[in-house]
Amino acid sequence: MSLDSKTIETIHRLTHEQKLSPRQIARELHVSRDTVRKYLRNPSPLKTIRAPRKSKLDSFKPVIRELLEQWPTASSVVFEQRLKSLGYTGGNTILRQYIATLRMVRNPPRAYVRIESSPGECFQIDWGHFDSLDYEGDKRKLYAFCCVECYSRRLYVEFTHSQCFETFVRCHLHAFRFMGGVARECLYDNLATAVSEHDGRIVRFNPRFLAFARELGFYPKACNKAAGWEKGKVENSVGYLRKNFWPLRSFTSLYDVNFQVRQWLEQTANKRIHRQTRQSPDERFNPQSLRHLPSKLPDYQDTAAALVHKDIRLHFDGNSYCVPPRYVGKRLTVKADNQSVVIYDNDREVARYTRSWRRGQSFGAERFEKELLAERPPAARSAAQQRLVLLLGETGDSYLRQLAQTDRALSRQITELLDLCRQYGPDAVSSAISKAQSLGAFGADYIKNILWQEQSPRQVQPILQLKDSRLNDIATDPLSLLDYDSLILSQRSES
Numbered sequence: 001m002s003l004d005s006k007t008i009e010t011i012h013r014l015t016h017e018q019k020l021s022p023r024q025i026a027r028e029l030h031v032s033r034d035t036v037r038k039y040l041r042n043p044s045p046l047k048t049i050r051a052p053r054k055s056k057l058d059s060f061k062p063v064i065r066e067l068l069e070q071w072p073t074a075s076s077v078v079f080e081q082r083l084k085s086l087g088y089t090g091g092n093t094i095l096r097q098y099i100a101t102l103r104m105v106r107n108p109p110r111a112y113v114r115i116e117s118s119p120g121e122c123f124q125i126d127w128g129h130f131d132s133l134d135y136e137g138d139k140r141k142l143y144a145f146c147c148v149e150c151y152s153r154r155l156y157v158e159f160t161h162s163q164c165f166e167t168f169v170r171c172h173l174h175a176f177r178f179m180g181g182v183a184r185e186c187l188y189d190n191l192a193t194a195v196s197e198h199d200g201r202i203v204r205f206n207p208r209f210l211a212f213a214r215e216l217g218f219y220p221k222a223c224n225k226a227a228g229w230e231k232g233k234v235e236n237s238v239g240y241l242r243k244n245f246w247p248l249r250s251f252t253s254l255y256d257v258n259f260q261v262r263q264w265l266e267q268t269a270n271k272r273i274h275r276q277t278r279q280s281p282d283e284r285f286n287p288q289s290l291r292h293l294p295s296k297l298p299d300y301q302d303t304a305a306a307l308v309h310k311d312i313r314l315h316f317d318g319n320s321y322c323v324p325p326r327y328v329g330k331r332l333t334v335k336a337d338n339q340s341v342v343i344y345d346n347d348r349e350v351a352r353y354t355r356s357w358r359r360g361q362s363f364g365a366e367r368f369e370k371e372l373l374a375e376r377p378p379a380a381r382s383a384a385q386q387r388l389v390l391l392l393g394e395t396g397d398s399y400l401r402q403l404a405q406t407d408r409a410l411s412r413q414i415t416e417l418l419d420l421c422r423q424y425g426p427d428a429v430s431s432a433i434s435k436a437q438s439l440g441a442f443g444a445d446y447i448k449n450i451l452w453q454e455q456s457p458r459q460v461q462p463i464l465q466l467k468d469s470r471l472n473d474i475a476t477d478p479l480s481l482l483d484y485d486s487l488i489l490s491q492r493s494e495s
Helices: 005-016 022-029 033-041 058-070 076-084 092-106 165-179 207-216 228-245 254-269 365-375 377-403 410-424 426-438 444-455 482-494
Strands: 122-135 138-149 154-160 185-188 195-199 202-205 219-222 302-307 313-316 319-322 331-336 340-345 348-354
Touching: 005 022, 005 033, 022 033, 058 076, 058 092, 076 092, 122 165, 122 228, 138 165, 138 228, 138 254, 154 165, 154 228, 154 254, 165 207, 165 302, 185 228, 202 207, 202 219, 207 219, 228 254, 302 313, 313 331, 319 348, 319 365, 377 410, 377 426, 410 426, 410 444, 426 444
Parallel strands: 122 185, 185 219
Antiparallel strands: 122 138, 138 154, 195 202, 302 331, 313 319, 331 340, 340 348
16 A cells, blocks of 8 residues: 655654554554654665556557558558457447547647737738527528737737628628728638639739729738748637627627627626736727728628519529619619618619528518509509408408309499599498398499498388278288389490
8 A cells, every 4th residue: 555745754753753553553644653663674676567457459559550650540440440340349439549549649739939919000800600599490501700909919809600701791890990001911821702713832822802902901811831830810819709799698699790790899898807818908009109000991791693584573592682673674783782782773772681691581571562563554454353252251252253244344343433432431331231232233333323322311201191090901012112223224335
């Protein structure tokens, strides 16, 4: 049994100072007497060196090294599959640790010199991927554009649903406004929107992005391949955003997540005391060191040319947008940002909509289909007929079908019936139509007459008393005046 140095010291103190026997010391410290005697003879006995235990992996190490030479990036799971076919019975953990050791020997981690920038010298810019947002079942990927002023560590973040060139440049403009200017140089990873080709030390930037950089007056700089530490400040900022802002939050829309991240930047990220600078980013930041922005900033909205189809709709970003009927068959220009979608005919604005991140939606139908109905009477009559059937139900539909078999103008009859619905109400008109249909009277004038009679009942007159009492006792069959009305109205229509 081996004891720690403190217990060994206690044994010698009890022996020499308190004169206790080994038996008493053993009882006091709950150890055996032999152990007490052993440490009294030699306070620091030599430890027994055990031979290393044989591992199940030992016999397969040459094979592992050979496989690693053939495929340096293969995972430990692939190695395990190969070794099991050769009789390996060990687990994946010791195999993974051994492969990591071999890779460490082959590719030892590189040391690098920390580079500190002067105020206003450099912005570091990068993207981070943050899952997605759900718009009632339509999911959109979510990305975070991050820009750091290297000297102060002041951070700007904007969330987007796209990493396209227009969105990338638009985020630059928003970041430069937030910072109050632009740094002398901006450092990037090898993003496709910024770097077209990277061969060794030679970098060819995207021509559109290079033109943007010249217009804003900064020098773009790209990191070396597989050298993420060269932009470590923005890499750390993306990690800080992921750990400090993202957890335990819920978001309803892109506007909501950007509103929350702006609050987080103002209240937390740029107010914290940075562990390296010992100052908050806002205190350390010097806006006077940045270059001024141009008085007129360029327009980099998402732009597309879209064909207007026969249903007066054009398609953009998974949704349909209506325009006036006169543009059917033409190609219009669509410009969009995170807030709005604007449709242009050359330089003339045709329509403007709020940006929707859902898919399969249609916007502007009520506004522009009314205009189409006004231009095309047949379409208007169809809509009026549908409205009449909607008001009167199956009774109205059946009556219109029988009315269409007569020689009356259907459009005029539908218009007059809708007028009667507004005057007397759909229920009263439906009841009058049932009565007229039972008598075979088809026409809005019949319905109007029935409604007039029902809405204007005659006062009941007292029974006429004749002098001859026998005549007063005679009972007559009840007569309906509808038959006479039908006869008179039919004669009028014939004349």
